[in-house]
Amino acid sequence: MSFVLNGWYQAAWSDEVGRALLQRWICGQPVCLYRTRDGAPVALADRCPHRKYPLSLGRLDGDIIECNYHGYRIDAAGSCVGVAEQSEQPRAAVHRYPLVERDSVLWLWPGDPAQADPDLIPDLRWISDPDWTHVRGLVPLGARQELLVENLLDLSHETFLHPTTIGNAAVAGTPIEVSGEGTTVRFSRRMLGITPPPFYVKSMGLTAPADRWQDGEFYAPGVFLLHIRLAPAGTQEPEGYHMEVFHGMTPATQSECHDFWALGRDYLTGDAGLSRFQQEQQLAVMAEDVAALEVQEAMYATGGATMPESSIKGDVAALRSRRVMRRMLAAEQSAS
Amino acid sequence: MTTATMTEGGTAAGGRPGMPEREVVVGVREPAATAAFCLILTAPGCGPLPGWSPGAHIDVLLPGGLVRQYSLCGDPADRASWRICVQREPDSRGGSAWLAEQARPGTVLRVRGPRNNFALVPAPRYRFLAGGIGITPLLPMIAEVSAAGRPWRLLYGGRTRASMAFTGELSGYGGAVTLAPQSEAGLLDLDSYLAAPQAGEAVYCCGPEPLIEAAEQRCASWPAGSLHVERFAADPREAASRDGDLAFEVTCSRSGLTLTVPPGRSILAAMREAGLDVDFSCTEGICGTCETAVLGGVPDHRDSLLTAQEREAGDTMMICVSRCRAGPLVLDL
Numbered sequence: 234m235s236f237v238l239n240g241w242y243q244a245a246w247s248d249e250v251g252r253a254l255l256q257r258w259i260c261g262q263p264v265c266l267y268r269t270r271d272g273a274p275v276a277l278a279d280r281c282p283h284r285k286y287p288l289s290l291g292r293l294d295g296d297i298i299e300c301n302y303h304g305y306r307i308d309a310a311g312s313c314v315g316v317a318e319q320s321e322q323p324r325a326a327v328h329r330y331p332l333v334e335r336d337s338v339l340w341l342w343p344g345d346p347a348q349a350d351p352d353l354i355p356d357l358r359w360i361s362d363p364d365w366t367h368v369r370g371l372v373p374l375g376a377r378q379e380l381l382v383e384n385l386l387d388l389s390h391e392t393f394l395h396p397t398t399i400g401n402a403a404v405a406g407t408p409i410e411v412s413g414e415g416t417t418v419r420f421s422r423r424m425l426g427i428t429p430p431p432f433y434v435k436s437m438g439l440t441a442p443a444d445r446w447q448d449g450e451f452y453a454p455g456v457f458l459l460h461i462r463l464a465p466a467g468t469q470e471p472e473g474y475h476m477e478v479f480h481g482m483t484p485a486t487q488s489e490c491h492d493f494w495a496l497g498r499d500y501l502t503g504d505a506g507l508s509r510f511q512q513e514q515q516l517a518v519m520a521e522d523v524a525a526l527e528v529q530e531a532m533y534a535t536g537g538a539t540m541p542e543s544s545i546k547g548d549v550a551a552l553r554s555r556r557v558m559r560r561m562l563a564a565e566q567s568a569s
Numbered sequence: 570m571t572t573a574t575m576t577e578g579g580t581a582a583g584g585r586p587g588m589p590e591r592e593v594v595v596g597v598r599e600p601a602a603t604a605a606f607c608l609i610l611t612a613p614g615c616g617p618l619p620g621w622s623p624g625a626h627i628d629v630l631l632p633g634g635l636v637r638q639y640s641l642c643g644d645p646a647d648r649a650s651w652r653i654c655v656q657r658e659p660d661s662r663g664g665s666a667w668l669a670e671q672a673r674p675g676t677v678l679r680v681r682g683p684r685n686n687f688a689l690v691p692a693p694r695y696r697f698l699a700g701g702i703g704i705t706p707l708l709p710m711i712a713e714v715s716a717a718g719r720p721w722r723l724l725y726g727g728r729t730r731a732s733m734a735f736t737g738e739l740s741g742y743g744g745a746v747t748l749a750p751q752s753e754a755g756l757l758d759l760d761s762y763l764a765a766p767q768a769g770e771a772v773y774c775c776g777p778e779p780l781i782e783a784a785e786q787r788c789a790s791w792p793a794g795s796l797h798v799e800r801f802a803a804d805p806r807e808a809a810s811r812d813g814d815l816a817f818e819v820t821c822s823r824s825g826l827t828l829t830v831p832p833g834r835s836i837l838a839a840m841r842e843a844g845l846d847v848d849f850s851c852t853e854g855i856c857g858t859c860e861t862a863v864l865g866g867v868p869d870h871r872d873s874l875l876t877a878q879e880r881e882a883g884d885t886m887m888i889c890v891s892r893c894r895a896g897p898l899v900l901d902l
Contacts, residue, residue: 410589414878423591425679467677470614544856549873552857556874 236260236484237454237561238344241354243481243493244330246369247337250274254298256289258485260343264330265289269296275309276332276341282313282325336360337369338481338493344565355456359477359497367477367497368512372519374492376530378455378484379558381492383551384522385457385480386420388447391430394521398514403427403445411549416453416557420550422446426466432514433463436507437474437500442466444473449550453557455482475499488530494519590630593618593651595676601654601734605702608672609643610651610680617648623709624687624799627651629668630679637664640706640775640799641683642735645713651683654734656702687799689713692771695721698762698784700776701728704735706799707775711742721745726757726780763787766795775799817893821845821902822864836888836900845902847888854890861888865899868892 238260245257245266255266256279263279265288277298279287286302293299297314298307304317311329315322331342331349336357342349359365374381384390391400403424413419428441446462457480464473481493496515501507544552597609612618626640643652657669672678689710697707704725714721722745727733729752739746749757763772763784772795774784781798788796814832821828821840830839837859840847850858854872863884870880872887879885888900 408589411873412876414876421589423589425590425592470616541850541858542856544851546853546855546873549855552855552874553876556857 235562235566236343237558237565239342239348239561239565240344240454241333241340241342241349242455242483243338243491244276244332244341244483245339246371246493247274247334247339249371250339252293254289254291254293256287257491258489259341259491260484261486262343263287263289264341265298266339267293267298269309273309274332274334274339276330276339277307277309277311278328278330280327281305281307282327283323288327355452355458357458357479357495359499360479360495364502365477365497365499366502366508367495368508368515369493369495370512370516372492372494372516372523373485374490374523374526375488376490376523376526377488377533378482378490379555380526380529380533381480381482381490381522382451382457382554382558384526385459385482386418386449386451386551386554387547388422388449388459389547390525394525395430395518398432398518399430401428401430404447405547408546409550411553413450413553416561418451418453418550418553418557420447420449422448429463432518433474436498436511437463439463439465439474444468451550451554451557453554453561455484456480457482488534492519492523590679590681592677593680595672595674595678596650598673603729603731605654605656605732605734606669607642607652607654607734608668610653610678611649613677615649618651619683620648621645621651621683622685623689623713624706625683625685626687626706627653627680627682627684629653629664630681631664631667635664635667637668640687642705642708645709654702654705656734687773687775687797689773690771690797692719693769694719694767694771696763696770696772697721697723697725698757698759698772698774698776698780699723699725700757700780701726701732702734703774703776703780703799704733705775707773708735708738710773711739715742715745723747724749724757724762726751726754726776728752757783759783759787763791766791770795772796773798814892817896817898819893819896819898819900820865822899823902830892835890836892840888840902847902849889852889854887857887859887859889860885862901863898864901866893866897867895868898869894 242259244259250266251268257264257266265277265279268274277288279289281288281300283303283305286300288298288300288307291298291300296309299317305313306315306317307327308314311327313323313325331346333340333351333354335354337360340354360367389405392402392405407422407424409420409422411420424445426442427445429439429443429445433439444464444466448460450458459478461476462473477497479495483491485491496511592613593610594613595608596611599607601607621641622645626638629637629639639653641651642654655665655668657665687706695714697711699707711723724747726749730750733750736748772788774781781800816829816831819828819830819836828839828843830836837847837849848858850856857874863886867883868886869892871890
């Protein structure tokens with residue numbers, strides 16, 4: 234399997250990266266992440282140009298990484314600036330990845346740096362907005378990124394995988410409207426006059442009948458946004474409780490990915506107890522997803538590659554995302 | 570002739586149960602004629618409503634599982650509101666009666682759509698024929714055609730002048746419009762109105778069944794495809810299949826085979842019957858397995874998978890459900 238490389242993927246949360254060298258695999262490539270003394274984040278290919286030893290196992294000397302195998306010294310531009318204890322100045326370098334820090338996310342572009350356009354980074358301003366609060370984290374997932382993308386683009390699974398938290402019959406029972414062009418896929422689900430599932434009852438004190446809206450967006454290759462609205466049935470915007478969900482779905486290898494997540498809200502923003510509750514619940518929900526996706530990955534990996542898959546209308550958003558990714562991959566492969 | 574059918578109590582031809590629903594709010598209710606009223610519908614929160622083109626309708630979902638179709642008769646450029654016109658039928662099986670009693674400013678209605686089975690085709694000139702509430706899909710067509718400067722005429726019949734909606738709006742068009750209420754003019758003179766077809770002229774007719782049948786008879790000698798009708802069918806079961814489907818030919822460019830695809834049979838089925846080995850899976854236009862490149866002709870897309878841009882580009886189609894809008898259809902098979 235190959236990866237779509239020309240796109241922004243989340244490499245880390247801002248607070249994961251500091252003066253300690255961090256290795257993260259992204260799209261099958263090892264990446265060494267750190268900050269220079271003035272706080273600027275850096276992403277270098279994590280293989281010493283000498284004998285491929287991970288730079289992330291080296292030591293940071295000021296803003297220079299000194300490889301712990303033979304002392305090659307690499308600066309923040311990826312250039313070799315010498316070898317410790319020796320007078321040699323080998324002409325060598327490692328790739329430096331375009332890296333943009335915005336709204337607490339470190340965005341990395343694994344592909345052609347000339348195409349790395351920061352305007353393509355999605356809008357996550359609610360993460361920085363003082364009128365919002367959020368909880369966030371990183372869940373490692375032992376499944377290919379495609380399965381996570383499709384899990385999020387078909388939320389009817391909430392009815393079956395998450396019945397004690399965010400799912401009930403209304404989700405799978407309500408059809409979606411799918412839209413989007415180019416490298417974006419959108420879906421919209423309007424559940425009207427329903428009983429809210431337990432997570433929302435406890436988060437918002439909402440009772441039936443309620444309206445629950447889900448507006449999802451997939452920005453290929455690695456971003457999912459879900460705009461959530463809950464409100465007493467029949468009330469109009471801007472009333473209601475709003476939540477935002479973000480997933481940075483970053484492939485690590487063919488069968489693993491990093492599931493960065495954030496869950497934001499615009500109500501009771503000062504309530505630390507509510508934040509703790511939402512964090513616990515979100516992790517419980519994601520644990521259910523991880524269990525399901527890792528089993529699904531095993532079923533995909535062990536056969537049935539040519540078995541045609543049955544699909545229903547609820548699959549349309551996920552099926553469109555497959556087309557988008559396939560097209561992006563084909564374009565990259567034909568260009569190379 | 571192409572036909573669209575709407576129905577009382579069932580789904581419109583081409584409408585599918587399970588299509589996305591939305592809420593709209595009645596903003597204004599105003600009388601349109603002695604037994605008809607208009608509802609102006611807006612989105613909750615005053616957001617934009619989906620776009621539509623002349624001929625489109627929405628399904629209004631009423632209590633008890635009733636579904637009624639209403640043509641959108643406002644201005645497609647107005648993305649903030651929709652206008653529908655409801656005729657109070659004395660023998661209504663509930664739909665228009667419920668709306669007549671319940672629909673007031675602030676009432677929330679659940680609707681599906683818009684869908685358009687009665688689209689305005691490009692033509693050098695138009696002849697419109699309306700009976701009663703059948704004027705509703707034609708109103709926006711007339712507005713568009715008039716704005717485009719195409720020559721057109723309308724013959725509009727009804728029981729009495731007072732029972733006919735939109736006569737005020739139509740009077741602004743002057744001599745192109747002929748109002749012919751039965752109480753004043755007797756039965757419509759279709760023999761003269763539908764005589765002498767002009768080159769490329771399109772006829773659009775909507776109204777009660779006897780009017781449509783009469784139009785079909787008079788237009789039988791017109792060039793094929795000139796007459797476009799939309800029916801308000803009494804029997805919901807009639808609308809389950811797509812009455813408007815025509816047979817068409819499809820050529821497989823690689824094998825050289827040309828097949829006829831009859832109504833009620835898909836391109837995929839026709840090909841398999843002809844012995845062609847074609848990949849497919851869901852047969853419902855969802856999964857994309859049967860996707861085939863289009864080398865010639867214009868597909869009539871009925872799948873769920875292609876984006877609006879992909880449909881417009883017209884260079885690919887799902888052969889398990891989609892048909893042909895303009896032939897000859899040539900596929901890369």
